[in-house]
Amino acid sequence: MNKQIATLLMSFGLLAGLPAQADDLGINVVLESEVAPGVYGRVELGNGSRPEVYYPQPVVIVKDSSYSKYKPVHLHVPPGHAKNWGKHCHKYHACERPVYFIRSVEYEESYQREHDHDHKKSKGKEKGKKHDKH
Numbered sequence: 001m002n003k004q005i006a007t008l009l010m011s012f013g014l015l016a017g018l019p020a021q022a023d024d025l026g027i028n029v030v031l032e033s034e035v036a037p038g039v040y041g042r043v044e045l046g047n048g049s050r051p052e053v054y055y056p057q058p059v060v061i062v063k064d065s066s067y068s069k070y071k072p073v074h075l076h077v078p079p080g081h082a083k084n085w086g087k088h089c090h091k092y093h094a095c096e097r098p099v100y101f102i103r104s105v106e107y108e109e110s111y112q113r114e115h116d117h118d119h120k121k122s123k124g125k126e127k128g129k130k131h132d133k134h
Helices: 002-016 079-083 085-092 109-114
Strands: 041-043 073-076 099-101
Touching: 079 085, 085 099
Parallel strands: 073 099
Antiparallel strands: 041 073
């Protein structure tokens, strides 16, 4: 058992030492279903169908000489981040990149009705923007 673990760790060590770009190796994460609620960040797509996005054209905040060398990325972000991208792009290290925002069912009205919380009954100190983080 220890020998197997040692072999496995050594294999990972060798693989980690190889400098590589994901594009060069063809390694990516394939998005086949809905992105998990509350999980945000970059999504690498396979060669299959493209997910539904908020805007038909990629959004770019900082257009400089390096803009043309970047491929568009797909990001899953809260709708407020997509709407005010200039305020939030630095959190995702994507201000200078063309970005498509993936539409998520968790922000659709039907999903909200099914998973709605009764926030109006909340009393006390927890009233306000940060009273219920989820």
